[in-house]
Amino acid sequence: MAGVLELDKPYHNLKGIIVSKGLKQNDIADKLGMDKSTLSVKLNRYKGRDFTFSEASKLAELLGIKMEDF
Template sequence: MGGALVLDKPYHNLKGIIVSKGLKQKDIAEKLDMDKSTLSMKLNRYRGRDFTFSEASKLAELLGVKMEDF
């Protein structure tokens, strides 16, 4: 029945979007006002870390994409 949302996978699309925009995780972290290591943990969903809705919304705006594209 397909389409199940898997929440334990890292944000591979998001990582690709960041690279395609010519940005570095350090740049994104600064714009989100968070430490680079925290951003990395959230991108990799390390120990269940994930973006808040507010962070994801701001991130989508910064990258010029929809949150669904992550």
């Protein structure tokens, strides 16, 4: 169905972008000032956890992309 947001694979594009930039989740977590387990929880939206606007903005800047890209 066109235009429907799929949440079964949260941040799937973001994970691919991180890999394509040659980075590891540890690198990203360190730059965001969080531990890797917290980043993983947010990437997977475990129990509804998500990035804050500030974290998403900084993440987009670190990766050189727009927040809309993930």
